[in-house]
Amino acid sequence: MNPDPEPTAALSVDIKFWDEKIAVVTCIGELDVYGAQKLRDAFTALNNQGLNRVLVDLSQVSYIDSTGMGTMIGALKRTRSVGGSLDLACNQEGLLRFFRGSGLTIVFRIFGSQAAARRYL
Amino acid sequence: MRAHPTCTAPPSWRPAVLRVVPPEPAEECAGCGAERPVHARWPVGPVCRACYLRARLHPAPSGGLRAGPRADRPRYRGNRLCGPCSGSSTDYTCAACGEGNAFHDRGCCERCGLQHRIAGLLASLDGEVAAGLQPLAEALTWAAMPCVSACPVGEDRSRADAIRHYVMVSISDRDRKILWGRSGNRCALCRRILVAERTSGDDDAVVGDEAHIAAQSPGGPRYGECAPSAVNSYENLILLCKVDHKMVDDQKQHFTSARLLQTRKEHEAWVEHILDGLPEPPGDPRHVNNPLIATVEREALPRVLTVDDEPPKEISGSGNLHVIVLEAWTMRAVQLRAIRPVVRARRPPRRACLAPPRIGGIIEPRPFTVDFDDDNPILQALGVDFPFKVSATDIEQFDITPRVTTGEVAWHLELDWICEGRRGTTITDDDGKPFEIYPTPMLSSSPGLDWGCGFNGHVRGCPAERLAALRRAGSQSIPRMADAQAVIEAIEEEFPGWAVWHSDAGIWYATWVGAPASRSATLSSDTADGLRIRLRRESREP
Numbered sequence: 305m306n307p308d309p310e311p312t313a314a315l316s317v318d319i320k321f322w323d324e325k326i327a328v329v330t331c332i333g334e335l336d337v338y339g340a341q342k343l344r345d346a347f348t349a350l351n352n353q354g355l356n357r358v359l360v361d362l363s364q365v366s367y368i369d370s371t372g373m374g375t376m377i378g379a380l381k382r383t384r385s386v387g388g389s390l391d392l393a394c395n396q397e398g399l400l401r402f403f404r405g406s407g408l409t410i411v412f413r414i415f416g417s418q419a420a421a422r423r424y425l
Numbered sequence: 426m427r428a429h430p431t432c433t434a435p436p437s438w439r440p441a442v443l444r445v446v447p448p449e450p451a452e453e454c455a456g457c458g459a460e461r462p463v464h465a466r467w468p469v470g471p472v473c474r475a476c477y478l479r480a481r482l483h484p485a486p487s488g489g490l491r492a493g494p495r496a497d498r499p500r501y502r503g504n505r506l507c508g509p510c511s512g513s514s515t516d517y518t519c520a521a522c523g524e525g526n527a528f529h530d531r532g533c534c535e536r537c538g539l540q541h542r543i544a545g546l547l548a549s550l551d552g553e554v555a556a557g558l559q560p561l562a563e564a565l566t567w568a569a570m571p572c573v574s575a576c577p578v579g580e581d582r583s584r585a586d587a588i589r590h591y592v593m594v595s596i597s598d599r600d601r602k603i604l605w606g607r608s609g610n611r612c613a614l615c616r617r618i619l620v621a622e623r624t625s626g627d628d629d630a631v632v633g634d635e636a637h638i639a640a641q642s643p644g645g646p647r648y649g650e651c652a653p654s655a656v657n658s659y660e661n662l663i664l665l666c667k668v669d670h671k672m673v674d675d676q677k678q679h680f681t682s683a684r685l686l687q688t689r690k691e692h693e694a695w696v697e698h699i700l701d702g703l704p705e706p707p708g709d710p711r712h713v714n715n716p717l718i719a720t721v722e723r724e725a726l727p728r729v730l731t732v733d734d735e736p737p738k739e740i741s742g743s744g745n746l747h748v749i750v751l752e753a754w755t756m757r758a759v760q761l762r763a764i765r766p767v768v769r770a771r772r773p774p775r776r777a778c779l780a781p782p783r784i785g786g787i788i789e790p791r792p793f794t795v796d797f798d799d800d801n802p803i804l805q806a807l808g809v810d811f812p813f814k815v816s817a818t819d820i821e822q823f824d825i826t827p828r829v830t831t832g833e834v835a836w837h838l839e840l841d842w843i844c845e846g847r848r849g850t851t852i853t854d855d856d857g858k859p860f861e862i863y864p865t866p867m868l869s870s871s872p873g874l875d876w877g878c879g880f881n882g883h884v885r886g887c888p889a890e891r892l893a894a895l896r897r898a899g900s901q902s903i904p905r906m907a908d909a910q911a912v913i914e915a916i917e918e919e920f921p922g923w924a925v926w927h928s929d930a931g932i933w934y935a936t937w938v939g940a941p942a943s944r945s946a947t948l949s950s951d952t953a954d955g956l957r958i959r960l961r962r963e964s965r966e967p
Contacts, residue, residue, distance in 0.1 A: 366885075395926075395928050395929050396885070396928065396929055397894070397928040397929055397930030397932055398885060400928050400932065400934070400949070403947075404949055409945065409946065409947040409948070409949060410945045410946060410947075411946055412946055412947060413936050413937060413938070413946040413947060414934065414936055414946070415924065415926070415936055416926030416927070416928070416934070417926075420924060420926055423924075424924055424936075424938040
């Protein structure tokens, strides 16, 4: 028996850079307790490289839970404390409703897409 | 208990101990302009005791003081002052109409307080103001309104505007004649006749209302959706029976202005068609051609079925109950000979979303059923069968449960009747459109047909979600991309520093992209106008 079963839609995290200043973290899959760990590792790696302007693309995330949300809030606090920023890109109402319901729209800047974010960042 | 030694009043009536307070130094009162001892210092300046009491006892309603009191506006001398401008932080809200910053007496704003008093004066013994006196009551209320012109210190609602807005208090005879004439003395929704015949002892009775589509008073249904000057004109009126009038005013989400205008248009076309197209029969011209009034209600099933169409629509599933209530215009008996379902169209089932189950009531077995899998479907009686008899005082109710398992069916009912020696057939359908039913059992048997929504909620992009998004977006349509882009650009131009976009479900968002500031990073609203309001509020707050 596998004590730690992997969920079917595991999160894959892809990082690319815009002008070597902004890191774009694209998440695909479910951002749950398993995915959150991957995302946290990605944030730690970026932090170690001294990159503190991050855009997290959630448009291909089908599900997000409190640990995923907690990871992002933790990263937001860390980046803000060093004068950086952490913004989101997401167009799915299903996910956005979650952000609105929890009042997190007050702290996160959310863009409709990566392209829209690119215009302003 | 000992009485008071001087005035012999019981102890609880004893006056409070008087304290001698040295008078404040005299200054020029901002209210009356006289040199008087200062009683209070307000944003408008020092006020004497008399002006203080007058303003506190009779505060003027304010035109909205979101921006706070303004001491730099013209002096208020001789005029009235609202609560917030006089330094009171109380946020007055009228208990009757909910208008803010408008406090008069008994918790009501000036207008509602006045309405109550006028209604009290004009009411008959049963406590109701007679319909004929209603316009007078309104006229008296609004005639008194110019005196509440505005707090001169707060935001202006000019006296001229107030008068212009309220001067048209009643519907003109001209508009009334047009409305009754074009509607043919029938309710635009149920089409019942709106003048009840006289009896041996009583006169005819008017049972119709000239209903406002957009309400005349603030807070009323659909208020503000019509130009103030046109509120009492024919364009904003629809002729309804009392029951439907109450219904459209209570169910204002369903009965939007657009829907009511469309209803009126269709009704007037129907009246014209009836009067133009049919030869006038002998006897009572109103009833003989179609003596029946059929009302159809579909009982809500515990699970709503939404089919994938453009736009998506909710239709009845197989086995959904149709309740048809039949009554007659005439006092004479109308014999119902037969009723038969008629198939208008068949089609293979489209993909559909069967909403997650809700807690619903148990539907009792009903007396008729139709099997539409049959090429020539017939109505099978599960209880008493035809013929039946209806009249104006005798109503029959048919509960019909159509069933289908092979494909979608569009159908209506035909009802044969005999009345006063005439035979006829009445078609009963869904407001001019056929009923539609869906083969619900196929959803579980045919793979790929069901969208797959279940206990965990809706699957993304399913018809029910799209329909909900469309309804949220208002007027049943999401703005087309080109229109949406224009709106986005307009909002972004109006509110620099905000990036505007909308989500896949048509919810509007604005993201702050200006210089860092302590404000909401992202705002959202169901509509573009709602977003504008939120942005305006956001940019006003420091």
